[in-house]
Amino acid sequence: MERYLKRKTSDDVVNAHNSARGNSCPNVDDTNWEEKIEYDPGLRKEIDSYHPNQKDRVRRKYLQNGPCQPRTFNFPITKISGKDRKFNAEWFDEFGSWLEYSKAKDRAYCLCCFLFRDRTKKEDGYKAFVVDGWNGWHRKIRLKEHVGGIGSLHNQAMKNCDALLQRAQHIDVAIQIxxxxxxxxxxxxxxxxxxxxxxxxxxxxxxxxxxxxxxxxxxxxxxxxxxxxxxxxxxxxxxxxxxxxxxxxxxxxxxxxxxxECFAKEILHSIMEEIGHDVFCLLVDESRDVSCKEQMAVVLRYVDKCGTVKETFVGLVHVKETTSAYLKSSIDSLFANLKISLKQVRGQGYDGASNMRGEFNGLQSLIMRESSSAYYVHCFAHQLQLVVVAVVRKHKGISNFFGMISTLLNVVGGSAKRRDIIRDINHEHVSKALGCGLLQTGTGLNQEQCFQRPGDTRWSSHYKTLKSLVDMFPTIVKVLEFVENDDRDRANRDQATGLLVYFQSFDFVFYLQLMLAVLIITNTLSLALQRKDQDIVNAMKCVKSTRHHLNEFRNHGWESLLGDVYGFCDKYDITKLEMEDEYINPKRARQKTGITNKHHYEVDCFNDILDWLLQELDNRFNETTSELLICSTSFNPRDSFRDFNVENLMKLAKLYPSDFNSG
Structure with missing residues (x-):
């Protein structure tokens, strides 16, 4: 706060006060504004065309002059519906001080609405009585309709006129006395x-x-x-x-x-002055607030004059739609208020939603049409998580596997009693293993375990969930058996029965070992990408290394995976499937599939999942983004600009043609 809002001296306060009252306003011509006052309402300038410091004086002058009411004028006759019609001078007496008549245009106007009507509210006769004028002489009722009820826009304008004429109640007068x-x-x-x-x-x-x-x-x-x-x-x-x-x-x-609000405006003004006409990156994310309204947070990332990278929050915009076009228009409106341009954007950072990252109609593509150098770069760690999410959504077996784990978490961890049972059984198993010498003792070993609930986007938590499921598998089976036999809720008993059938099937063991193997490889990369001191070049090498490991696992990992599956089945007495036998679809047991178990699990599951993973990795970590980041490391001052490279600088200049000339 102190950086943006410094305490002012008494002289600064007096000067600001005088400026607000209009006593000190540069670039305002105070000498000829009275000459522009027109008596005829059809020839007047709009109030918004005057300087803000002059508007109240202009309004007060119009009110002192009074409405234009030429009572002795010979009003012209107009043919309306086959009859002669004209303005009636008696209407001046009936409708008081607001009704005016223009000799130049033979139309009636409203003085109060001309002075104080909000230009954004076009209803209640704004166009007829303020802009074009009214000449429907055969419909006197329109005058009454324009006045409206107590809270009408016309009556609000009349109240503002009365308040303006009561000078003794104005703030500046009250302070002076x-x-x-x-x-x-x-x-x-x-x-x-x-x-x-x-x-x-x-x-x-x-x-x-x-x-x-x-x-x-x-x-x-x-x-x-x-x-x-x-x-x-x-x-x-x-x-x-x-x-x-x-x-x-x-x-x-x-x-x-x-x-x-004053603090916010001062801070925003300071930030905009600091950015000036320099370039910056745009970071946007939208989500629902507690009132279920979609709110879009906008952050600007830029380098200040001291060379420090800053990320500043500049606005929270309510969006009625989450389409890319509507988000783009909201950003345009915010930028117009901040007086900055999309031409200054040199980078974009959003989440991985399709309305943000879409190559043709996503928000990033719409902005790149106006600023071709505004490259979209997504958080590497988040992209990696979205890769696994995409695979889960594509493959029915994996999707069903994680759905059953979610149900298991609700059943097993749904009450304090069941969690206590897990602790007691796990404590008993650990005690027996220690007694038999199967476990070693020491600081930090044999800690109390729990079945961790995974997060929606943090896929490292899914690895921890699957790891705890493997370690506590016999404990979880006993808890499910307890729920199936002794729980009072029939729904819980039915869910426990279904879970016992699934978690003692070959499908479960296969998907468990497969996802554990995949998450071990990707989790190592995820932890590396989340390090704050991670270098860009090392991060790109980590991505390539992970892709290489996944490809190696795809080409040579089937036998080792099958060995882990069979080992788990033997350990917990789960029925194994022979790979050369015919595959039987559990949903259609009588229908012949015509393929072997090996073809189904190796080709349709193992190969498909890893192929999708590799494809998603290539799509998320595309060549343009990788080249941009690697070239940017040439500016890294670490170790006396160890990564400085002239060729990378030339490539970077080609990526930003508007910032570098051909010379």
């Missing part, structure tokens, strides 16, 4: 609220409480902290006590939001 002591007390309370907000933002604490009344014991962090500050600051404590006006405490929720 106050005594110097009152002004100082006001600024002391305001500065106290700003300091409290500053500290809460530093600590990342929420502001509001459930009960902010005076007698509450938990008013929320903002009020509690401000009261604490007032007790230790005599100047603040004096002006927030009984002497402070109830409507000037500067602690309302609206004030808190205004202060935080």
């Amino acid at each position: 106050q005594s110097e002591a009152t002004k100082n007390a006001y600024f002391t309370r305001l500065n106290g609220s700003i300091d409290v907000a500053r500290q809460l933002l530093k600590l990342g604490l929420p502001f509001r409480g459930h009960d902010e009344s005076k007698d509450s014991y938990n008013k929320g962090n903002f009020l509690e902290f401000r009261d604490f500050l007032a007790q230790h600051d005599p100047a603040l404590g004096k002006v927030v006590g009984k002497d402070a006006a109830n409507n000037s405490l500067m602690v309302s929720p609206e004030i808190q939001k205004d202060i935080v």
